Structures are given as C-alpha cells and as structure tokens.
Amino acid sequence: MSIKYEVRSNEKLGRYLVAAKDLKAGERILSDQPFVLGPNSDTSLVCFNCYLPLISKFLVCKNCAVAPVCPGDGCPEQFQKWHTQQECEFFRNLKLNKGINPMTMVQNVGSLLVLRAILKRDFNHQEWKVFMELETHLDRRRGSNVWEYYDNTVKFIQSLGILDNGQNKDLVQKICAAIDVNSFEVRGPPIPAIECAEILRGVYLQAALLAHDCVANTHISINDRNVLVCHASTDIKKGDIIYHNYTDALKGTTIRQQHLMIGKYFICTCSRCSDVTEMGTYMSSAICSKCKTGYVSKKADVWECNSCGKETEKTDIEHKIKCCSEKFEVINKKDEKDLEEYIKNVSLVLAPNHYLLLDAKQRLAGVLRDIINREPRPTKKVMRRKIDLCKEILPVLEVLSPGICRTKAITLYELHATMVQLSKKMFDGREISASAYVDELLNAEKYLKRSLEMLVIEPGNSPEGELCAKALEEYRALKLSMAKVMDAIHAQGKSYQSENVTEVSLHPEVD
Numbered sequence: 001m002s003i004k005y006e007v008r009s010n011e012k013l014g015r016y017l018v019a020a021k022d023l024k025a026g027e028r029i030l031s032d033q034p035f036v037l038g039p040n041s042d043t044s045l046v047c048f049n050c051y052l053p054l055i056s057k058f059l060v061c062k063n064c065a066v067a068p069v070c071p072g073d074g075c076p077e078q079f080q081k082w083h084t085q086q087e088c089e090f091f092r093n094l095k096l097n098k099g100i101n102p103m104t105m106v107q108n109v110g111s112l113l114v115l116r117a118i119l120k121r122d123f124n125h126q127e128w129k130v131f132m133e134l135e136t137h138l139d140r141r142r143g144s145n146v147w148e149y150y151d152n153t154v155k156f157i158q159s160l161g162i163l164d165n166g167q168n169k170d171l172v173q174k175i176c177a178a179i180d181v182n183s184f185e186v187r188g189p190p191i192p193a194i195e196c197a198e199i200l201r202g203v204y205l206q207a208a209l210l211a212h213d214c215v216a217n218t219h220i221s222i223n224d225r226n227v228l229v230c231h232a233s234t235d236i237k238k239g240d241i242i243y244h245n246y247t248d249a250l251k252g253t254t255i256r257q258q259h260l261m262i263g264k265y266f267i268c269t270c271s272r273c274s275d276v277t278e279m280g281t282y283m284s285s286a287i288c289s290k291c292k293t294g295y296v297s298k299k300a301d302v303w304e305c306n307s308c309g310k311e312t313e314k315t316d317i318e319h320k321i322k323c324c325s326e327k328f329e330v331i332n333k334k335d336e337k338d339l340e341e342y343i344k345n346v347s348l349v350l351a352p353n354h355y356l357l358l359d360a361k362q363r364l365a366g367v368l369r370d371i372i373n374r375e376p377r378p379t380k381k382v383m384r385r386k387i388d389l390c391k392e393i394l395p396v397l398e399v400l401s402p403g404i405c406r407t408k409a410i411t412l413y414e415l416h417a418t419m420v421q422l423s424k425k426m427f428d429g430r431e432i433s434a435s436a437y438v439d440e441l442l443n444a445e446k447y448l449k450r451s452l453e454m455l456v457i458e459p460g461n462s463p464e465g466e467l468c469a470k471a472l473e474e475y476r477a478l479k480l481s482m483a484k485v486m487d488a489i490h491a492q493g494k495s496y497q498s499e500n501v502t503e504v505s506l507h508p509e510v511d
Ligand SMILES: [Zn+2]
Pocket: 047, 048, 049, 050, 051, 052, 069, 070, 074, 075, 076
C-alpha cells in the first residue's frame, strides 16, 4: 500500500495527519491494531481474557490464579484473547511476591486498562514511547474532579510496586489522561442470547493523531478483531488535513462543544461551529416569534432572526429550548403516539431540522420500522410516514456528514425497504399501474445502491456488515421483481413507460 498520509504538527493541532496524495471517497487511509483495549473505568466485572461480562459467577485463571475469567466452558473460541502469557506471568509473580488475590483484581477491574498500558512499557517499548507522546492535557486535569476520580487507580497501581523509583503518581495520571483523551469506543464481544455488548475503550496510536472537525472527511469502523480502519468519506486532496469527528454530528453546536471541552479540552472553531446556521441546517435554531417564518439563531449574546432581524431575549429563547429538551427526556421514545405528539408540538417552536426534532424523527422512523416488520398487514399510512421521515432526515445528513456516513447508509436502506413494501402493496391492490410500480422500484433501487456503496466498507461481522449482506440480497430480489413486472408488461403487448413525474432526488437541498 502506498503512503496515504503524513504526520505534521503545529501549535494549534499538535500532531495531525494530512493526505500524502489525492484520496478518493471510500479509499482506505489506515488500519490500526489497538495499543491497548479494555473496559471503561466505571465498568462492572468483565472476563480478563475476552471481556464478556461476568454476571453471577466466574473462574480464576488456572495458571496465575489471579485473573477472573469466564466460567463453564471458558471464553468462547471466536473472541480475541487479552490475558496474554506475559500478563499471566506478571500476575503470578504478584501473587507470590505481593499476595495479590483474585478479589484484588475484581475490585480494581476499572484500572485494568491502565495496568495493561503500563505492562506495554516492559514488553513493547517502541509503542510505549509513542503512547507517552500522545496529547494528555495533564495540566488542565491536575486538581480537577477527574484527577481525584483516578486516585483509586493511582493507589492500586502504586500498591503493585511496579513503578520505578522516582516515578511519581503523575505517571499513572498521565496514562489515565492519554486513554481518556485518545481512546475510541469499541464494541465488546456480543453477549450470547442478548445481542448487546459491553462498550470498551481502545487506544489506536495512528488514529489518535487524527485531528477533529465537526464535519469530518473520514469514516471509521472497528472490526470484530478490534482493528480500526479509517476510510476517506469524501475525496481528500493531497495536503488536506485528515479529520475525524469526535462528537455526534447530529447534535447542536453547544452540545458538541461541551462534549469536546469535557472530553478533549478544546474549543472547536471549525466552519460548522463558527456558523450560527450550522451550514444552513439551523440545527440549533428556533422559529421567530415575531415573523413566524424566520429562524432565530444565537449570535454571541443575543438570538437574531434570519428573516425579520428581530432580536429575542436570550433568557426567553433558551428557556423554550430547555423546555423542549426536558420534555423529550420524559416522553416514551418507543411510543409512536408520544413521538408524533412531541414532533407536532415542538415543530411550532423549533426550526424543522433542530437536533431535538431530528432525534425524535429518527426514533419515530425506528418505531415505525418495527411496526411494519411486526404487523402482518401494516397500513399504507404508516409506510408513507416512515418514508417521509427518512426523506426529512437525509438532506441534513448530506450536509453535516457529506459522503460516506453510517447513519445515512442505514437511513437510505430503510427508505428503500419501505418504498419497495409500499409500492408492492399498492400494485397488488391495483392502485398503481405496472409502469408506476417499476418507477417506484427504480427509485428504491437508487437509494439502495447508494446505501450499498457505503455499507461495503463496513467490517463483515459488524451489525452494519450484516446489513450490507442483507441489502445485497434485497438488491438481487429487487432486480428480479423488476424483471418480473417488465415481463408481465410485455406479455400484455405493452411497453414500460415511466410515469415518474416527481423525480426523486438523491441529494435534496436543505430548506
Ligand atoms: Zn472470557
């Protein structure tokens, strides 16, 4: 593989990556093994070998007699194993020399990741050196709550007597900070029978250097062997900075900035953050109470309408948004009626693409998907509503996450699926002609193809990878359905004529 990126550094970003050549959307930029991977600091007990949760009982590793591991038949074979021979020997020595017992480890499972990072110092010095050079913002953490929070970890590591003389407790704090600031969320092994997984944290030494922008140009996935793969999500020109978005693209600027400040210690000044309209989406704006058509957005200390120019008191508008936000907290987000009611009411107050409305719409689309899949004869109304919701969400995603985006791929898939179901129902009920049916299937095919283009880069065993396999099956079935309808048209001595009057755009503009 030719060199795709170079490491640069400057005052503002520290070290960061730039494209060493022109990169095409979908092109792999880097793939990275975890330097360390493990449970969160507030985790409950997990197996030290495979990270499955240990709920009621556990065994202790036969060799070291310290590490808690899966009971019964042991760790499932297919999962990656993390209790290495080196660690096992290390625990054995601790048991002999320090009297460490399994309960010590059970009580300190939240410090396991830090301990494993320290062990790298002895066994992989080169990587350890790189790890120690990662951004930590140690001075900003010193004396803060988070510093205090990790005091237990510091004490635990000190009690093991593995720090060299002269190494003070700051080393442990520094490791905690390097993990907090640089780690990626990683899905743990799927827990049998409940299909969910522990959320782990992994530090990836190359990917840790990706700079942040709220509109990223990369797509990151982590496969079931915990390898992180970073693809270009849009075309990237040689010399351009390679960006990853550390926050949720579907949250408003204030929330994203809070998240970045708390977790990463910086104020983002990207083009989206410095634009009160959030790239024309008005994602944090409200409807103007004076002209009723414009949107008021926060400009420094006032809220100003983009249409009539009226300034609204900060307290008034922020109170309104807070109410909408609190209301969203308490409604039943799995209930169709609750969500519809919420969307109806909040649409009178907030701009149509406000992040609270988008969140409600996404959830409602999910609830409707479940209804459609569950009911033997779902109504056309439900299907139409779901199609509308997908079409409302997609243009916003197109602006905020241009190119390849996981949420977009899933939304496009969902849109296609319901379009196919609805048009089949209408064709079977003789409500639309064969040609109109073909038109609908062709439209659905466009969405499905676009979804597939994004899903193909997802790792095979991830939920998205599984969706990709399903989508491919459905693509074949769709082609077959179209051929059958075409045959039927021809058998009647007719020919297919598009009745498509409202051509569906794949890239609709945001209002
Ligand atoms: Zn296990």
